[in-house]
Amino acid sequence: MTLRIAILLGLLVSGASACGDDDDGDRRRDAAASGSTPDASSFTDAAMAHDASLDAGAGMRAVTIRFVGHVGDAELECGSSYANQGSTAATITPVDFRFYVQDLKLVTAGGAEVDVKIDAQAPWQADGVAMIDLEDATGSCIGTPETNDRITGHVPDGSYTGVSFANGVPEALNHADPTTLPAVLQIPAMQWSWLSGYRFVKAEVRQVLDGDDDAGTATGYGLVHPGAAGCSGNPGAGDVQCQLPNRNAIRLDHFDPDRDAIAVDLGAIFGTSDLTQNVQCHGVGPGCDLPLRQLGVDIATGKPLAGQQVYRVE
Amino acid sequence: MLCGVLLACQSGDDAARAAESGMPRHDHDHDHDRDEDAGGDPPHSTGFTWSLPPGFPSPIVPDGNPMSDAKVALGRRLFYDAQLSGNRTQSCATCHQQAKAFSDGRAVGLGSTGEMHSRGPMSLANAAYASSLTWSNPLMRALERQATVPEFGDSPFELALPSQDELEARLRDDAKYPDMFAEAFPDDSEPISTHNTNLAIASFERVLISGRSPFDRWLNEGDERAISESAKRGYALFSSEQLECFHCHGGFAFSDHVSWQGEPSAEMPYHNTGLYNVDGKGAYPEPNTGVYSVTLDPEDMGKFKAPTLRNIAVTAPYMHDGSIATLSEVLDHYAAGGRTIAAGPNKGVGSKNPLKDPLVQGFELSKQQRADVIAFLESLTDEAFLTDPAFADPFADEEKN
Numbered sequence: 262m263t264l265r266i267a268i269l270l271g272l273l274v275s276g277a278s279a280c281g282d283d284d285d286g287d288r289r290r291d292a293a294a295s296g297s298t299p300d301a302s303s304f305t306d307a308a309m310a311h312d313a314s315l316d317a318g319a320g321m322r323a324v325t326i327r328f329v330g331h332v333g334d335a336e337l338e339c340g341s342s343y344a345n346q347g348s349t350a351a352t353i354t355p356v357d358f359r360f361y362v363q364d365l366k367l368v369t370a371g372g373a374e375v376d377v378k379i380d381a382q383a384p385w386q387a388d389g390v391a392m393i394d395l396e397d398a399t400g401s402c403i404g405t406p407e408t409n410d411r412i413t414g415h416v417p418d419g420s421y422t423g424v425s426f427a428n429g430v431p432e433a434l435n436h437a438d439p440t441t442l443p444a445v446l447q448i449p450a451m452q453w454s455w456l457s458g459y460r461f462v463k464a465e466v467r468q469v470l471d472g473d474d475d476a477g478t479a480t481g482y483g484l485v486h487p488g489a490a491g492c493s494g495n496p497g498a499g500d501v502q503c504q505l506p507n508r509n510a511i512r513l514d515h516f517d518p519d520r521d522a523i524a525v526d527l528g529a530i531f532g533t534s535d536l537t538q539n540v541q542c543h544g545v546g547p548g549c550d551l552p553l554r555q556l557g558v559d560i561a562t563g564k565p566l567a568g569q570q571v572y573r574v575e
Numbered sequence: 576m577l578c579g580v581l582l583a584c585q586s587g588d589d590a591a592r593a594a595e596s597g598m599p600r601h602d603h604d605h606d607h608d609r610d611e612d613a614g615g616d617p618p619h620s621t622g623f624t625w626s627l628p629p630g631f632p633s634p635i636v637p638d639g640n641p642m643s644d645a646k647v648a649l650g651r652r653l654f655y656d657a658q659l660s661g662n663r664t665q666s667c668a669t670c671h672q673q674a675k676a677f678s679d680g681r682a683v684g685l686g687s688t689g690e691m692h693s694r695g696p697m698s699l700a701n702a703a704y705a706s707s708l709t710w711s712n713p714l715m716r717a718l719e720r721q722a723t724v725p726e727f728g729d730s731p732f733e734l735a736l737p738s739q740d741e742l743e744a745r746l747r748d749d750a751k752y753p754d755m756f757a758e759a760f761p762d763d764s765e766p767i768s769t770h771n772t773n774l775a776i777a778s779f780e781r782v783l784i785s786g787r788s789p790f791d792r793w794l795n796e797g798d799e800r801a802i803s804e805s806a807k808r809g810y811a812l813f814s815s816e817q818l819e820c821f822h823c824h825g826g827f828a829f830s831d832h833v834s835w836q837g838e839p840s841a842e843m844p845y846h847n848t849g850l851y852n853v854d855g856k857g858a859y860p861e862p863n864t865g866v867y868s869v870t871l872d873p874e875d876m877g878k879f880k881a882p883t884l885r886n887i888a889v890t891a892p893y894m895h896d897g898s899i900a901t902l903s904e905v906l907d908h909y910a911a912g913g914r915t916i917a918a919g920p921n922k923g924v925g926s927k928n929p930l931k932d933p934l935v936q937g938f939e940l941s942k943q944q945r946a947d948v949i950a951f952l953e954s955l956t957d958e959a960f961l962t963d964p965a966f967a968d969p970f971a972d973e974e975k976n
Contacts, residue, residue: 438720439727440739440770447739454728456869457714491871497716504871545871 322418324377324518326365327411329575330358330395332528340400342469346528351481351536356465357404358395358527359451361430363508365391367416367518368423375421377414384444385409390430392445395525401467404450424516424523427565428487428556429508430459435489436496453488453544457496460486461508462556464530468537481537485530485552490544490563505563507544509556516574524575530555532570623647628786629795630827632835634703640719640774642781645759648969650779652755653772655968658745659726660687661735667725667776670696670733673966676886676957677783682897690731693862695897698890700960701883703781704833706843710895711865711879713843718777719770726773739769746772785885785960786827790951802954809951812944819934820909829884829955845878846932849913849925850894857930860921863896876930888953889961902949912937 330337332346337355344352366374381387384407385394391412396402429435430446435458439447451460468481491504513523532555534540542549553560557569623642625633636642653659654667665687671677677699684692694710707713708721715721725733726742736742746752746767756766759775790810792801813820823831823846831844845866851859859865859877866875879895893899899908908914912935913925926937940948960966 436714438717438770439723440768440773449727449729449736449738452727453730454724455709455712455715455730457720491869493713493870493872495716496714496720501714 320418321378321415323413324367324416325411325413326377326424326518327522328393328395329410329522329524331524331526333526337395337527338400339396339398339402343528346466347483347531347536348533349535349537351468352470353466353481353483353528353536354401354469355396355527356401356467356482357450357463358465359404359448360393360428360462360464360525361451361459362391362393362412362426363389363429363431364510365412365414365426366424367421368425368512368514368516369419370422374425375416375419377412377416379412379414381443382413384447386412386414387443387445388431388434390434390445392448392451393525395527401469403465421518422516423512423514424518425510425512427508427510428461429489429506430461432489432501432503432506433499435459436492436494436501437499438496453486456488456490456492458488458492458503460488462487462530464527464552466527466531466536481535481539483531483534483536483540485540485542485549485556486544487542487549487553487556487558488544503563505545507553507558507563508565509558509569510565511557511569511572513572513574522575524573526571526573529570625784626782627784628791630791631784631786632827632837634781634784635834635836636781637717637719640777642778643759645755646775646778647782649752649755649759650775650777651966652751652969653776654779655970658749659734659736659742661737661741662687665734667722667734668968670725671699673963673968674961675889676700676785676961678890680891682892684733686731686733687735688732692731692733694895695892697882698886699780699783700785700885700957701828701830701833702783704828704835705830705880706832706834707880710882711845712869713845713866714869718780719773722773722776726769742769742772743767783960783966785957787959788885788955788957790954791957793954803950805947806950806954808944809947809949810954812940812948813951817938818909818948819936819938822934823881823932824884830881832880845875845880846935847877847879847928847930848909848935849928849931850898850908851877851916851921852913852923852925852928853921855923855927857928865895874930877928878930884952885955886957886960888956902952903945906940906945906948909935910938910940 332343332353332355335341335343337358339355342352342354344350346353365377365379367377368374379386379389379391385392392409393412394404394407394409396404397408398404398406434442434446437446439452446459451463452458453460462485464483464485466483487507489503489506489508492501494501516523530552531540532551534551540548540552542552550560554566554568555570557566557571558564559566623644625642627633640646654671657663657666659666669687670679670681670684672679675698679696681695683694684696686692697710702708702718706716708715708718709724715724726736727734727739729735746756752767756771760766760771763771789801790806792798793807812818813824823844825831826833847857847865853860857876859867862868864876866878867873869875888902891900891902893902893905899905908925911926913928913931915924915926916922925931
């Protein structure tokens with residue numbers, strides 16, 4: 262019995278350091294020490310599985326935050342067409358919709374924000390960051406068949422009435438070498454490779470004409486890839502500063518994690534854009550003005566802005 | 576230290592300033608971090624010996640990626656292996672060809688999926704000394720990290736590898752790699768990884784050192800017949816306060832953007848040379864706005880690295896976007912103190928670029944002087960480097976055997 266407790270305590274310690282959210286130093290060494298990231302992830306998985314059972318006994322409870330993709334009121338589905346989008350009432354179809362979530366917290370009735378310790382669970386979650394992938398590569402979608410609509414983690418026992426999070430990758434990881442990072446940060450499509458940072462959101466839609474969802478004559482394409490921009494420093498030393506962090510701060514009240522989901526609206530990211538034209542946002546520039554505002558980012562400062570239009574409780 | 580070796584440094588205060596500002600090195604933290612990144616591989620005695628030309632200092636090697644012959648051999652095979660592209664049509668060597676000093680002769684790169692790059696592949700000669708990699712990215716400090724850009728980048732697609740898992744599966748299935756990785760990374764229980772792939776490629780890139788040109792034989796060995804009298808006159812012009820070339824293209828690498836072991840810390844210089852001025856306020860055409868595209872600092876508009884001049888005669892066309900075809904036209908650009916483009920979308924008077932480096936002031940050259948400067952530049956072609964079998968495609972040998 263005593264021995265068992267000692268083992269569990271050991272696992273708790275290793276699990277805790279492996280899950281440290283923004284301070285990734287130890288975790289990166291772990292990943293590096295095992296030589297390849299998938300191994301590092303499975304190593305951490307094992308530790309975290311035990312960690313979770315122990316947490317449950319130590320005043321912690323499991324929590325699952327679920328996302329549901331939408332275009333307006335309709336459910337998001339690759340290959341489907343959605344009419345009346347944007348300023349010119351264009352018909353569009355989804356092309357890609359994936360995003361990173363960091364700083365996930367639940368809010369108590371008293372308004373206190375409590376960290377959700379995101380489980381280490383390859384390939385979608387690690388190091389305090391998770392990726393939601395709402396496209397399945399069918400129809401006009403270009404990503405991967407695998408999808409992920411939820412984040413699992415642990416919070417202290419108690420009741421919660423709200424949720425908050427940011428779209429982003431923690432700065433300590435954002436400019437690190439992806440060959441040393443866990444699977445969730447290895448996806449080439451989510452990287453601004455030459456700027457050595459991540460696309461926090463990859464939201465793409467295409468205009469369709471007359472139900473033709475497969476190509477051709479339509480000219481409109483909406484592409485929103487926000488990420489930290491205007492960066493300088495030395496990534497190898499973990500020392501990078503970005504003028505435009507471009508991370509939002511979403512807070513949704515009246516959210517019961519046991520009952521509710523978070524609706525995320527791909528169409529709303531483009532707001533009143535003219536989707537019969539090319540609408541492109543690559544982190545900076547006029548094309549980002551509207552999409553970043555919709556996502557809750559101030560384009561001038563890259564800081565969170567009130568009034569986001571993309572997320573709601575469902 | 577090197578000023579005694581290369582006359583380019585012997586022009587008094589200016590030269591001292593150039594040497595001071597132009598030769599930074601990585602800081603200690605960076606090297607330390609790369610130790611962490613390097614697969615937890617404790618540095619072990621590898622018996623590796625550099626083959627450095629006279630006057631060349633020791634390159635900085637990250638603690639986490641000590642040199643070894645096994646790693647260089649592995650890196651060389653990976654560098655030439657088309658399995659490193661998604662559709663198996665290209666390798667690193669496609670855009671970095673030995674005969675062209677590991678550049679490719681194109682204005683801009685052409686990736687494995689047919690997509691054009693915005694900039695030209697840089698020569699890899701003496702990349703071991705580069706303070707930062709690529710044309711204008713101060714964030715890109717390590718060869719190990721830079722490799723991920725052509726491998727996995729999608730803006731544009733270059734090698735277009737779909738994932739690290741896919742690359743690793745291909746390498747595991749290869750007849751030779753399992754043994755080669757095991758030999759190169761003897762302390763790793765699972766040596767085949769994308770990370771180790773890039774450590775090996777970086778090790779191969781570090782041995783691509785060029786410093787045995789006819790010019791070097793004249794300068795270092797006193798071989799008066801190694802280069803022509805015209806080239807010697809050209810070198811004097813190059814080193815003069817009239818042309819000012821040496822400020823940015825000085826030192827053993829003929830570039831001010833270099834670091835080496837024991838060199839005190841300094842900044843990484845980038846220069847706006849007045850190649851463009853599309854808005855009259857100094858703008859370069861998108862997407863090639865130089866360091867500005869990374870930092871968004873308006874002062875960084877149009878700033879690029881001064882590339883090495885070694886082997887410059889075989890790396891045409893010139894400039895980051897290959898927009899100048901010949902060395903003579905490059906001299907026109909600098910003689911004018913910046914290029915004027917009379918018409919078209921990039922129209923503008925580069926010499927009036929307000930962000931231009933103050934040393935790009937323009938000069939006059941006689942026909943003979945121009946020929947002399949070009950003769951000097953041509954004397955920097957290092958045939959031994961361009962034909963060294965140690966840097967050549969190893970698959971050619973495998974097929975013979």
